[in-house]
Amino acid sequence: MTSTIQSDFQEGIFKTSDGCSIAFRLREARNADAARIVLIHSLALDGSIWDGVAARIANQAAILTYDCRGHGKSERRAGSFTTELFAQDLAELLDHVGWTTATLAGCSMGGCVAQAFAGLYPARVSALGLIDTTAWYGEDAPKNWRERAVSARSKGLEGMVEFQTTRWFSNKFRTAHPELVKEMTEIFLASDLESYAATCIMLGDADLRHFLPEIRVPVAVIVGEEDYATPVTMAQHLHEAIRGSTLAILPGGRHLTPLECPDQITSQILTLLQRTNIQAKT
Secondary structure, three states, X not given: OEEEEEOOEEEEEEEOOOOOEEEEEEEOXXXXXXXXXXXXXXXXXXXXXXXXXXXXXXXXXXXXXEOOOOOOOOOOOOOOOOHHHHHHHHHHHHHHHOOOOEEEEEEOHHHHHHHHHHXXXXXXXXXXXXXXOOOEOOOOHHHHHHHHHHHHHXXXXXXXXXXXXXXXXXXXXXXXXXXXXXXXXXXXXXXXXHHHHHHHHHHHHOEOHHHHHHOOOOEEEEEEOOOOOOOHHHHHHHHHXXXXXXXXXXXXXXXXXXXXXXXXXXXXXXXHHHHHHHHHHO
């Protein structure tokens, strides 16, 4: 593992049990008793989608962000990706940084990874934030996601930029924040094509619904009002399937609300941490 440390910030790389290098960033809290939260990113982007939220909660929790395998600065070794494999990567990362348990918040693909982790490692989860995500994309998902993988291979990622940015952000946000849209577009275009295709297939095959009734920790389900990648109906299904969960619909938000609505996402996460503290004391 290599790392650089600046005060309470650590940036490093560790290797999973199958030898995949995973890039991570750890912001330690000054209070040793502070909550620990892992923030998991969406498809074809990286942990930087959480920078705005992380900056807002930095003084109230220890924060771990990372680039999932095949993404960002992590190793781009395409293979047979599954949500279970991505969850195992996270479990090994937590072992590496010495966290026994944590609150997980995942956006889109990250929400699928969080659900898989909660199902496979329930004792390690303090709470869940499921943001712009779903447990299952539907009967046609394997076909639809494989078609997207084929389209990416044939057109290249450049041919998908308009499709992606209009799903990620509302028209108003794209007009008001062209620099952020450009930054995310550059990250998307720098993605490894075969890893992107493998992750699309993973999401198409994912069906995490059987895990949901067994979740016993506080859960916040959050979705943008205009999200048509994982629409409000999918968030409602999560909310109905997870006992005691809350549902928040963010007005005007589309698919990447951690970027489009960082204040509201931060508020939701802090409320989730408060619920976790209350449950721990009862």
